[in-house]
Amino acid sequence: xxxxxxxxxxxxxxxxxxxxxxxxxxxxxxxxxxxxxxxxxxxxxxxxxxxxxxxxxxxxxxxxxxxxxxxxxxxxxxxxxxxxxxxxxxxxxxxxxxxxxxxxxxxxxxxxxxxxxxxxxxxxxxxxxxxxxxxxxxxxxxxxxxxxxxxxxxxxxxxxxxxxxxxxxxxxxxxxxxxxxxxxxxxxxxxxxxxxxxxxxxxxxxxxxxxxxxxxxxxxxxxxxxxxxxxxxxxxxxxxxxxxxxxxxxxxxxxxxxxxxxxxxxxxxxxxxxxxxxxxxxxxxxxxxxxxxxxxxxxxxxxxxxxxxxxx
Amino acid sequence: xxxxxxxxxxxxxxxxxxxxxxxxxxxxxxxxxxxxxxxxxxxxxxxxxxxxxxxxxxxxxxxxxxxxxxxxxxxxxxxxxxxxxxxxxxxxxxxxxxxxxxxxxxxxxxxxxxxxxxxxxxxxxxxxxxxxxxxxxxxxxxxxxxxxxxxxxxxxxxxxxxxxxxxxxxxxxxxxxxxxxxxxxxxxxxxxxxxxxxxxxxxxxxxxxxxxxxxxxxxxxxxxxxxxxxxxxxxxxxxxxxxxxxxxx
Numbered sequence: 001x002x003x004x005x006x007x008x009x010x011x012x013x014x015x016x017x018x019x020x021x022x023x024x025x026x027x028x029x030x031x032x033x034x035x036x037x038x039x040x041x042x043x044x045x046x047x048x049x050x051x052x053x054x055x056x057x058x059x060x061x062x063x064x065x066x067x068x069x070x071x072x073x074x075x076x077x078x079x080x081x082x083x084x085x086x087x088x089x090x091x092x093x094x095x096x097x098x099x100x101x102x103x104x105x106x107x108x109x110x111x112x113x114x115x116x117x118x119x120x121x122x123x124x125x126x127x128x129x130x131x132x133x134x135x136x137x138x139x140x141x142x143x144x145x146x147x148x149x150x151x152x153x154x155x156x157x158x159x160x161x162x163x164x165x166x167x168x169x170x171x172x173x174x175x176x177x178x179x180x181x182x183x184x185x186x187x188x189x190x191x192x193x194x195x196x197x198x199x200x201x202x203x204x205x206x207x208x209x210x211x212x213x214x215x216x217x218x219x220x221x222x223x224x225x226x227x228x229x230x231x232x233x234x235x236x237x238x239x240x241x242x243x244x245x246x247x248x249x250x251x252x253x254x255x256x257x258x259x260x261x262x263x264x265x266x267x268x269x270x271x272x273x274x275x276x277x278x279x280x281x282x283x284x285x286x287x288x289x290x291x292x293x294x295x296x297x298x299x300x301x302x303x304x305x306x307x308x309x310x311x312x
Numbered sequence: 313x314x315x316x317x318x319x320x321x322x323x324x325x326x327x328x329x330x331x332x333x334x335x336x337x338x339x340x341x342x343x344x345x346x347x348x349x350x351x352x353x354x355x356x357x358x359x360x361x362x363x364x365x366x367x368x369x370x371x372x373x374x375x376x377x378x379x380x381x382x383x384x385x386x387x388x389x390x391x392x393x394x395x396x397x398x399x400x401x402x403x404x405x406x407x408x409x410x411x412x413x414x415x416x417x418x419x420x421x422x423x424x425x426x427x428x429x430x431x432x433x434x435x436x437x438x439x440x441x442x443x444x445x446x447x448x449x450x451x452x453x454x455x456x457x458x459x460x461x462x463x464x465x466x467x468x469x470x471x472x473x474x475x476x477x478x479x480x481x482x483x484x485x486x487x488x489x490x491x492x493x494x495x496x497x498x499x500x501x502x503x504x505x506x507x508x509x510x511x512x513x514x515x516x517x518x519x520x521x522x523x524x525x526x527x528x529x530x531x532x533x534x535x536x537x538x539x540x541x542x543x544x545x546x547x548x549x550x551x552x553x554x555x556x557x558x559x560x561x
Contacts, residue, residue: 055422056418056422058558079424084418084422086418091419092416093414094324094325095324095325099324107314
């Protein structure tokens with residue numbers, strides 16, 4: 001596989017369950033070392049997409065490849081090169097933490113001589129060393145999720161699929177899992193495909209995201225690009241020496257101004273086509289007698305973009 | 313080797329009531345065969361023996377010995393086959409439905425195993441359980457019969473029983489396991505799989521009725537032919553079952 005080829009790719013991927021089209025012709029590419037987020041509300045098709053990408057369910061049409069291999073034609077090869085963390089922890093409760101990892105070492109054909117070292121490393125990395133011989137049924141949900149993540153990494157896969165990795169975890173455990181994901185991408189160069197509806201998590205971890213709604217990707221790009229290109233409008237915060245009602249009214253009368261709201265020494269002005277109109281707004285404020293102390297574009301969060309996209 | 317690892321893991325994950333059945337089923341088998349011997353060892357039973365040609369009995373048996381021989385060699389084997397098949401079928405119900413219930417199925421299906429390997433791995437535990445239980449029951453029954461008839465006039469150490477225990481029970485058990493595994497891939501609960509899977513046993517009632525009435529004698533040749541046919545069917549079902557897995561969750 002050449003460097004320019006995507007590590008994970010979907011082309012017109014579709015899944016129908018009788019009358020329901022869960023995923024409807026989606027396409028995307030994930031490059032090596034990227035953390036790619038698939039965002040969407042419940043039932044949008046995130047889990048179905050991840051299941052198809054991991055070869056757990058066959059697509060109705062379209063193709064999915066991982067490391068250049070078709071997931072339908074070469075499922076065993078694909079599965080040996082990926083790690084999957086499903087939505088639920090998927091660890092065997094009657095086995096101990098160590099026994100769980102040993103089982104997966106054997107299943108992924110990790111050389112037997114490496115088992116002990118690999119298991120020690122993973123249990124230490126996830127803070128489970130002291131509970132290595134305890135039955136998993138005695139673990140908290142956070143501990144199970146950490147063990148599940150450790151299990152996902154047991155064969156050191158280059159590509160990792162994570163489905164809602166922090167769902168239901170307490171804030172401390174969630175942060176620990178997020179830190180691990182960031183570390184895997186940053187230090188180990190793993191390619192990570194992350195399904196989530198936790199937007200703060202996506203914003204902090206993902207270099208690129210796709211927003212999926214009713215089985216279709218409605219927006220895709222880097223978080224930076226999405227903030228800039230998600231809309232043709234932009235909101236500016238103008239801090240003025242004095243905010244006069246007449247000035248606000250005058251601004252509202254401008255054809256490119258969509259909204260102007262005074263707020264404690266400043267005015268929030270939403271304008272159409274910021275690239276064409278931002279400088280006109282500054283000129284207009286000065287013309288109306290406003291004395292500008294500060295003029296800045298309001299940073300949009302991924303949450304703003306997401307909510308705008310899924311509500312549209 | 314990986315199939316063995318799946319079987320070992322399945323054993324550890326098997327709910328306790330399934331583990332208990334390895335003792336229960338042989339106990340029931342031993343009880344039923346012992347009761348049959350006791351019931352047949354009477355003058356009344358000897359007179360009610362179905363009208364069978366003398367050639368099916370060893371020469372020189374008295375009427376009562378014939379009655380006991382009939383119970384041990386013609387009536388008991390179908391019961392033995394049916395009960396020995398029930399145990400692995402029950403355990404197989406947990407194979408995929410249990411993984412789905414315990415939310416571990418996704419990770420299992422994500423393993424780099426061919427569907428055939430996974431299906432085979434899931435067969436091993438119930439098959440070993442069923443075979444082990446039937447061997448244990450056979451050993452006890454054999455001892456009971458030998459002790460009851462020290463002269464060897466009635467024995468289970470004959471061709472019919474040997475073919476039954478070492479060929480027919482594995483063949484029928486595997487058939488039941490494979491059908492149950494296919495059901496287990498499609499349902500959400502082990503309980504549902506067990507309910508549906510219990511229907512697999514029903515056709516075996518033909519052998520039981522045939523044995524009791526003396527109309528279907530399970531001789532070694534019939535058992536050999538049946539086992540061969542069932543093993544062939546098992547082979548086809550492994551392919552079909554593996555294909556079912558490729559349809560996904």
